[in-house]
Amino acid sequence: MAIDQTTEEQVYSTDDPIVTIRDSAVTYDEGKSYVLDHVSLDLERGEILGIVGESGSGKSMLASSLLDAIPSPGRLTGEITYRPDGEEPINVLELDKDERRSLRWEDISMVFQGAMNSFNPTMDLRTHFEETLQAHDADIEAGIERAEELLEDLYLEPNRVLDSYPHELSGGMQQRALIALSLVLEPDVLVMDEPTAALDLLMQRSILMLLSNLQEKYNLTMVFITHDLPLVAALADRMAIMYAFRLVEIGETRDIVENAAHPYTRALLNSTPNLDAPLSEMQPIEGQSPAPINMPSGCAYHPRCPLATEECRTTVPDYHNVDTEHGSACYHWEESYDEVPLVYENSLDGTTGGENQ
Amino acid sequence: MNNYYLKRTGRAVLTLWVTVTVTFGLIRAIPGGPLEMLRARLVRQGVDPSRIDAIIQSRQEESQPIYVEYYEYMSSLLSGNLGESFYFREPVSNIITDALPWTVFVMVTATIILFAIAIVWGAIIAYKEGSTFDTVSSGLSILMSSIPFYVLGILFVVVFSYRFGVFPARYRTSPGVTASLSIPFVGNVLYHAALPIASIVITQVGLQTLAMRGNSIQVLGEDFVRVARLRGLPDRRIAVRYVGRNAILPMYTGFLTLIGFNLGGSVILEEIFTYTGIGYYMFEALINRDYPLMMGIFLVITTALVLSVYIADLTYGLVDPRVKSGDSSEAY
Numbered sequence: 015m016a017i018d019q020t021t022e023e024q025v026y027s028t029d030d031p032i033v034t035i036r037d038s039a040v041t042y043d044e045g046k047s048y049v050l051d052h053v054s055l056d057l058e059r060g061e062i063l064g065i066v067g068e069s070g071s072g073k074s075m076l077a078s079s080l081l082d083a084i085p086s087p088g089r090l091t092g093e094i095t096y097r098p099d100g101e102e103p104i105n106v107l108e109l110d111k112d113e114r115r116s117l118r119w120e121d122i123s124m125v126f127q128g129a130m131n132s133f134n135p136t137m138d139l140r141t142h143f144e145e146t147l148q149a150h151d152a153d154i155e156a157g158i159e160r161a162e163e164l165l166e167d168l169y170l171e172p173n174r175v176l177d178s179y180p181h182e183l184s185g186g187m188q189q190r191a192l193i194a195l196s197l198v199l200e201p202d203v204l205v206m207d208e209p210t211a212a213l214d215l216l217m218q219r220s221i222l223m224l225l226s227n228l229q230e231k232y233n234l235t236m237v238f239i240t241h242d243l244p245l246v247a248a249l250a251d252r253m254a255i256m257y258a259f260r261l262v263e264i265g266e267t268r269d270i271v272e273n274a275a276h277p278y279t280r281a282l283l284n285s286t287p288n289l290d291a292p293l294s295e296m297q298p299i300e301g302q303s304p305a306p307i308n309m310p311s312g313c314a315y316h317p318r319c320p321l322a323t324e325e326c327r328t329t330v331p332d333y334h335n336v337d338t339e340h341g342s343a344c345y346h347w348e349e350s351y352d353e354v355p356l357v358y359e360n361s362l363d364g365t366t367g368g369e370n371q
Numbered sequence: 372m373n374n375y376y377l378k379r380t381g382r383a384v385l386t387l388w389v390t391v392t393v394t395f396g397l398i399r400a401i402p403g404g405p406l407e408m409l410r411a412r413l414v415r416q417g418v419d420p421s422r423i424d425a426i427i428q429s430r431q432e433e434s435q436p437i438y439v440e441y442y443e444y445m446s447s448l449l450s451g452n453l454g455e456s457f458y459f460r461e462p463v464s465n466i467i468t469d470a471l472p473w474t475v476f477v478m479v480t481a482t483i484i485l486f487a488i489a490i491v492w493g494a495i496i497a498y499k500e501g502s503t504f505d506t507v508s509s510g511l512s513i514l515m516s517s518i519p520f521y522v523l524g525i526l527f528v529v530v531f532s533y534r535f536g537v538f539p540a541r542y543r544t545s546p547g548v549t550a551s552l553s554i555p556f557v558g559n560v561l562y563h564a565a566l567p568i569a570s571i572v573i574t575q576v577g578l579q580t581l582a583m584r585g586n587s588i589q590v591l592g593e594d595f596v597r598v599a600r601l602r603g604l605p606d607r608r609i610a611v612r613y614v615g616r617n618a619i620l621p622m623y624t625g626f627l628t629l630i631g632f633n634l635g636g637s638v639i640l641e642e643i644f645t646y647t648g649i650g651y652y653m654f655e656a657l658i659n660r661d662y663p664l665m666m667g668i669f670l671v672i673t674t675a676l677v678l679s680v681y682i683a684d685l686t687y688g689l690v691d692p693r694v695k696s697g698d699s700s701e702a703y
Contacts, residue, residue, distance in 0.1 A: 083601055115603040124601060131594035136616050136692060145612075149603045179692045195602075 028058035038092035040075045047306040050075040051259040062236040064250030066243050072259035073239045077207045123201035127208035133180035140176040164194040186217040205237045255279045258314035265340030275342035278315050280354040295357045321346040383681045390673040408660045454663035463667035474648030478633040481571035493583025516577030524570040524643040541645035567644045586618035624683045631679035635672045
């Protein structure tokens with residue numbers, strides 16, 4: 015896993031990263047196509063990073079790669095380093111089986127989309143917690159106490175939930191119980207892959223609120239992956255936008271929402287349904303996102319982009335500095351402000367979580 | 372909940388009654404009867420015609436209308452009286468009490484063995500899905516389940532009993548062995564039951580293995596297995612508690628009903644191995660038009676099947692927590 019030196023300056027690195035991803039790529043066909051295309055990213059200690067992209071843009075691959083948990087037979091390359099506070103950095107991709115087992119869930123934990131299927135249907139929840147503690151040689155009694163506290167933080171009745179089978183809980187309860195299960199070993203990083211996808215809007219909002227509380231209480235670093243841009247804008251400190259298996263824009267939430275500098279991000283914002291805006295102002299993005307086997311040359315967005323030039327068709331753009339913390343992988347980011355005007359500017363104002371931390 | 376049990380019990384009883392009534396009618400619709408069979412046999416033996424008439428006369432009971440016979444049959448059935456066998460000249464209940472435990476022993480043992488093999492084998496294949504082992508095993512499973520058990524049974528008798536003489540060709544025990552809980556007796560019983568059990572296991576294990584393979588592959592693809600792996604659970608626990616448990620569930624009902632079906636399938640099997648269980652007596656009864664014995668054994672087989680489905684219904688809630696009181700738990 016050699017480091018690609020040229021990527022170093024492209025990364026919007028942070029001061030105290032807890033996880034650094036360099037040139038991370040996932041392939042299922044020996045490199046003919048990539049479902050995660052050489053992504054580099056820093057995760058700042060204690061932040062909430064929102065990763066937004068449409069279905070099939072490689073979001074889940076990015077999430078799974080943090081735990082080296084790409085579904086087989088996928089192959090993950092690149093370099094992912096976990097830097098625990100005050101300890102030696104750990105190269106995630108070079109761990110042996112036991113080390114990897116203890117990294118997962120103890121240091122970096124994950125909540126999957128579809129909590130409904132994340133529990134063994136023939137086992138009660140207490141056993142789920144106990145076996146997890148046991149597998150990591152943790153004190154079971156103390157662990158269950160912690161689980162009870164976590165469940166209470168998530169507004170669940172600990173004993174009732176622990177003694178239930180998964181089918182006896184509602185979708186929202188299962189999702190919250192799964193979050194508690196993912197935090198029972200006190201990990202530093204929590205990766206959430208579409209944790210609210212199967213839930214109704216009210217439940218989505220309340221889980222978001224609970225996550226925000228948990229993050230403060232347990233000093234967590236969170237990666238929140240979703241296709242719902244306004245949803246994560248209310249929670250995240252920083253946001254990264256994915257398109258066709260690559261990151262196209264990264265920056266603080268306020269910058270992304272109010273000052274988006276990539277034509278795709280701007281089009282995405284314009285296509286977001288909004289109650290205040292009339293339906294006619296909603297603008298879908300023409301065309302569809304490419305399949306990994308059929309990636310356009312150059313910037314993957316160029317076939318759909320109004321600003322595309324010859325340069326875009328031939329060379330993959332590097333990040334362009336919009337601001338010190340804000341980068342856009344677009345040659346024409348400055349033109350995008352005029353060419354792709356935001357339909358309802360500031361419509362997400364007040365929902366940004368970045369400054370509230 | 373109580374209502375559910377009541378309903379299942381009622382349905383089981385109703386099924387039994389209907390079967391008894393239908394078989395009662397069907398058997399009487401078979402042309403010829405025990406007396407005709409007896410007469411034919413005596414004629415073949417060259418007995419004097421006048422003597423034949425006398426013998427037949429002595430056996431002749433007063434012919435009654437069928438509804439009277441039905442009424443009498445049902446009422447004696449309820450009092451536990453299954454009548455007397457024409458051919459063996461013995462109460463049917465005695466024959467059944469003597470024969471049934473042996474058939475149950477053979478069939479239950481065979482079914483348990485075949486499910487144990489199928490569960491382990493199917494799970495291993497599922498873990499190695501797509502490998503050569505998978506291809507060979509699946510092919511072998513299909514091949515084995517396409518052999519009829521009676522063909523294999525005859526083959527076994529010919530090869531192992533007559534050609535090589537390593538296994539006995541007939542009877543439940545060797546002559547002169549008395550029933551006791553001693554090692555020689557148990558050994559002798561197993562020795563005699565080995566071939567019948569083997570022919571059932573070999574011809575039925577394939578289908579169940581394929582079922583287990585399919586179930587396991589499905590469970591292996593479930594999210595909760597992936598999450599369990601990420602949680603760092605030991606592979607053994609995932610294989611047993613996650614994949615195994617959830618893959619076996621759909622097979623539980625099949626297991627109980629297969630025991631019931633196999634009791635019915637003992638008719639031909641026991642005839643091949645001259646194993647004097649209820650299947651063997653059923654065959655004898657059929658040949659000799661022995662109505663009471665036929666009816667008695669038929670009743671036992673039906674009861675066994677109804678009972679196995681009934682037990683499956685009532686206990687499914689114990690193996691699957693999702694079915695506590697369940698309309699969805701019906702086996703059939």
